Amino acid sequence: MRLVLDAMGSDNHPHPDVEGAVLAAREYGVEIILVGDEPTLAPALAAQNPGGLPVSIVHAPEMLTMEDKGMALALKAKRKEAKNSMAVGIDLVKRGEAQAFVTAGNTGAAGATAYFRLGTLPGIERAALAPAFPTRTGSCVVLDIGANPDCKPENLLQFGIMGSIYAERVRRVRAPRIGLLSNGEEAGKGNQLVRDTYPLLKASGLNFVGNVEAKELIAGEADVVVTDGFTGNILLKSAEAVAKLITDVIREKIQTAALPVKLGGALVRPALRSLRTLLDPSQEGAAPLLGVNGLVFIGHGRSDAFAIKNALRVAKAAVESDVVHSIREDIAARMAQPAA
Amino acid sequence: MRLVLDAMGSDNHPHPDVEGAVLAAREYGVEIILVGDEPTLAPALAAQNPGGLPVSIVHAPEMLTMEDKGMALALKAKRKEAKNSMAVGIDLVKRGEAQAFVTAGNTGAAGATAYFRLGTLPGIERAALAPAFPTRTGSCVVLDIGANPDCKPENLLQFGIMGSIYAERVRRVRAPRIGLLSNGEEAGKGNQLVRDTYPLLKASGLNFVGNVEAKELIAGEADVVVTDGFTGNILLKSAEAVAKLITDVIREKIQTAALPVKLGGALVRPALRSLRTLLDPSQEGAAPLLGVNGLVFIGHGRSDAFAIKNALRVAKAAVESDVVHSIREDIAARMAQPAA
Numbered sequence: 191m192r193l194v195l196d197a198m199g200s201d202n203h204p205h206p207d208v209e210g211a212v213l214a215a216r217e218y219g220v221e222i223i224l225v226g227d228e229p230t231l232a233p234a235l236a237a238q239n240p241g242g243l244p245v246s247i248v249h250a251p252e253m254l255t256m257e258d259k260g261m262a263l264a265l266k267a268k269r270k271e272a273k274n275s276m277a278v279g280i281d282l283v284k285r286g287e288a289q290a291f292v293t294a295g296n297t298g299a300a301g302a303t304a305y306f307r308l309g310t311l312p313g314i315e316r317a318a319l320a321p322a323f324p325t326r327t328g329s330c331v332v333l334d335i336g337a338n339p340d341c342k343p344e345n346l347l348q349f350g351i352m353g354s355i356y357a358e359r360v361r362r363v364r365a366p367r368i369g370l371l372s373n374g375e376e377a378g379k380g381n382q383l384v385r386d387t388y389p390l391l392k393a394s395g396l397n398f399v400g401n402v403e404a405k406e407l408i409a410g411e412a413d414v415v416v417t418d419g420f421t422g423n424i425l426l427k428s429a430e431a432v433a434k435l436i437t438d439v440i441r442e443k444i445q446t447a448a449l450p451v452k453l454g455g456a457l458v459r460p461a462l463r464s465l466r467t468l469l470d471p472s473q474e475g476a477a478p479l480l481g482v483n484g485l486v487f488i489g490h491g492r493s494d495a496f497a498i499k500n501a502l503r504v505a506k507a508a509v510e511s512d513v514v515h516s517i518r519e520d521i522a523a524r525m526a527q528p529a530a
Numbered sequence: 531m532r533l534v535l536d537a538m539g540s541d542n543h544p545h546p547d548v549e550g551a552v553l554a555a556r557e558y559g560v561e562i563i564l565v566g567d568e569p570t571l572a573p574a575l576a577a578q579n580p581g582g583l584p585v586s587i588v589h590a591p592e593m594l595t596m597e598d599k600g601m602a603l604a605l606k607a608k609r610k611e612a613k614n615s616m617a618v619g620i621d622l623v624k625r626g627e628a629q630a631f632v633t634a635g636n637t638g639a640a641g642a643t644a645y646f647r648l649g650t651l652p653g654i655e656r657a658a659l660a661p662a663f664p665t666r667t668g669s670c671v672v673l674d675i676g677a678n679p680d681c682k683p684e685n686l687l688q689f690g691i692m693g694s695i696y697a698e699r700v701r702r703v704r705a706p707r708i709g710l711l712s713n714g715e716e717a718g719k720g721n722q723l724v725r726d727t728y729p730l731l732k733a734s735g736l737n738f739v740g741n742v743e744a745k746e747l748i749a750g751e752a753d754v755v756v757t758d759g760f761t762g763n764i765l766l767k768s769a770e771a772v773a774k775l776i777t778d779v780i781r782e783k784i785q786t787a788a789l790p791v792k793l794g795g796a797l798v799r800p801a802l803r804s805l806r807t808l809l810d811p812s813q814e815g816a817a818p819l820l821g822v823n824g825l826v827f828i829g830h831g832r833s834d835a836f837a838i839k840n841a842l843r844v845a846k847a848a849v850e851s852d853v854v855h856s857i858r859e860d861i862a863a864r865m866a867q868p869a870a
Contacts, residue, residue, distance in 0.1 A: 462783070
């Protein structure tokens with residue numbers, strides 16, 4: 191198996207990216223191609239003492255950054271002879287020279303590059319970014335969380351199908367429970383999009399558990415939650431911001447308190463550390479962009495080597511389960527059926 | 531000043547409601563009319579030893595519950611001779627016998643009853659529920675958080691106008707900064723609704739600070755955040771669910787830990803208590819329903835007497851600042867201007 195890593199992806203590239211690649215090659219026995227500026231990458235790789243590990247470099251002299259957006263980005267993502275690390279890396283997947291592409295770079299840039307270079311699967315109109323959300327009982331795949339701010343009911347139905355296959359094949363959930371994010375649990379709640387999507391999911395043959403709110407999502411009552419990319423993004427950002435507020439306030443309160451509270455803070459630190467693990471996106475490493483014709487994983491810009499390693503682990507699991515093929519087959523089978 | 535309290539509102543009615551009313555009458559020197567089932571309320575009120583406090587009872591033999599929804603609710607909310615506590619209470623405001631109505635009952639029922647019995651202000655199409663969100667630096671009014679799952683750009687503009695007036699008059703914020711909830715800070719980010727609303731807010735004369743994400747909201751970078759009721763509800767519920775997850779997990783981790791951690795937990799408890807205060811909706815008591823032709827405040831079903839008392843405090847401040855009048859004047863002035 192060969193995975194491509196955008197070595198120019200993370201905010202602190204290339205060191206976390208290169209180190210994560212070496213760790214993953216050592217730990218998971220996968221071959222890794224680093225894509226990026228060769229003169230920068232060669233010494234960074236050598237510094238990791240890769241020994242005989244199968245980590246190689248493919249040169250890409252340019253890179254996309256957070257500044258790349260809008261039409262200018264679309265052109266860079268689309269241009270056949272583009273020389274940026276995302277385009278070069280994704281082309282390796284397109285030509286079958288590698289099985290998955292992983293980046294911690296600009297999410298919009300990665301999504302646009304994947305969309306233009308790989309295209310979507312037959313029958314899939316929109317690709318969706320599908321991260322795993324921590325819950326009381328494990329995790330829940332939420333999609334879309336940003337690729338498509340405006341969606342139609344058919345898009346959300348397809349997100350449900352793709353999310354279900356991903357949860358089953360890659361995350362090993364049997365008969366994944368699919369929820370529809372809404373502002374109330376009862377059928378009939380929701381905005382127009384949700385109310386129109388509900389009957390489609392109900393008739394889909396998926397294990398649809400109806401509308402869910404954040405409360406149910408976090409309680410672990412669904413394995414996959416479907417929403418448009420705007421709402422999914424608000425959900426995710428709200429959760430992140432509140433988690434950060436609370437942990438910051440606890441830290442400050444303890445640090446500025448009298449000595450007994452400080453002592454208590456030191457004593458509870460091991461308990462709080464496991465909370466940090468629960469809320470840490472680097473555990474998961476990266477989220478798949480489902481619906482494009484190839485495996486693409488996008489991680490946080492602030493990924494460290496540990497996050498990059500985990501992203502490569504998740505990508506490896508997706509390659510092994512052949513999830514893109516499963517989605518393609520499932521959608522083709524549904525399209526072959528006479529409309530209900 | 532006379533405030534009406536729905537004494538059948540809270541989940542544990544009438545005791546928290548009646549006790550909160552007596553506390554408010556004593557503490558704030560306001561006259562309070564309790565509306566609800568007189569045979570139930572009279573002994574509940576007597577048990578609070580109201581002495582010479584100006585707390586009276588207006589009989590309403592029926593009540594709306596969480597079971598009331600849809601068309602059946604609309605009929606009960608609308609019917610002229612309705613005898614439920616919300617209808618009777620809101621009619622007191624409509625007839626000018628009281629200046630504000632407060633309830634901890636079913637939000638949808640209260641909204642529908644206010645909408646049908648008071649109507650909206652001239653030029654206002656949709657009323658919006660506008661709670662205060664805790665931030666690092668104080669609080670931020672977010673509207674709408676549930677009354678309107680589907681909105682047009684003009685609705686969001688009006689939410690911005692109403693929120694600005696409310697923040698200025700009632701919450702005493704000078705030149706409130708108005709943000710538009712989006713999936714990214716840059717202009718041009720957002721779903722169709724947000725992209726269409728942005729230029730309206732920009733041209734509104736309000737102190738518009740552009741798109742904000744949850745991160746900026748919680749950092750205190752806006753005093754008012756405008757969004758449709760579906761997205762606002764997702765934002766709020768996500769924040770609540772994550773806050774609960776984290777505080778539950780901390781408690782469990784400490785309780786099930788070894789003795790030193792338990793001891794540490796006891797020592798940090800005072801620090802965590804202030805966190806609970808920060809996240810506790812009962813501090814605020816209730817959120818105004820802005821845009822109806824009268825003052826209506828809606829609180830959490832799980833309100834205790836403290837929350838009810840605070841809700842009555844917030845209602846009193848709104849009466850004193852004459853916020854409904856200000857909104858009416860501002861909208862009338864804007865309508866009198868030639869369209870830009």
